[in-house]
Amino acid sequence: MDFNRSISRLKGFTLVELVTTIILIGIVSVVVLPRFFSSSSFSAYTLRNEFISELRQAQLRALNNTDRCYEVNVTATGYQLRHYSARVGNSCATLVRTEAVQNYSGGASISLIASASQSFNITFDSLGRMLSPSCTGACFNINADDILKVAVESEGYIYAL
Template sequence: MNFKRLSSKPNGFSLVELVTTIILIGIMAAVVLPRFFSQSSYSAYTVRNEFISELRQAQLRALNNTDRCFEINVTSSGYQLRQYADRSGTACSSLIRSEALQGFSGDATVSLTLSASQTFTITYDALGRIISPSCSGPCFDINADETLQIAIESEGYIYAL
């Protein structure tokens, strides 16, 4: 009897090898490719969302603590929430607590829409409305690769445009 022996040489890749290669390429693409693109394209959206969260947090604290005064101090490098013991008119006095400075990611900045000033203070009243700066509609610009806006209604509603 003459038996033909099957060739032991592989004719191609196995399914396991192909799947493993595809998974490795996918992981490398997810890790490496974002490093080639600028982060500043996302920084405007990130800063906008973080700043809206900070505005809403200060607003809620002002609503829940009507005997206190809350301000957000904004500079060109970041923003900081401050709590004061009392209010005298539209200004706060007797600093109780100052939270850590939150820096802006990437090259993003926050400025007032009307004056383009990057240094300002946002003060809330006991009803959670912004006293200073006085604005209704688009109030803040987030500047990076794109310019995004944050609007505040006279009743205190804060939202992204």
């Protein structure tokens, strides 16, 4: 008899287990799920990482091909890497090839911190240092749902702030 009575007690959840489960589901739904379904800061971080990659690619090409000029052209709608045949002073000579334009999405943009301009060209010298625009430290704002910064040191190191 006692055996049957103890089995019937094990068929359900206690009130403490139910309340704990409901609280955990509530925390997950408030904290974790919005991060999966919104692109709020994700778009800013993605754009920043892609832009840093493009800058580093232009920088590496300038380091490896000292007789050519590489430029990242930034506009209000996107950015693209351009290849030039030679460098004349601090500017690039004849345009040889352009890479595909990387368009912004969701109202994002990139701007210079010094002038808030959204249209500019970024060039590197043969040592990997940024020639133009002339800035050190935080140089670019990545404007999306968050505002993130990209910095370039005088020696050429490009990184996220």
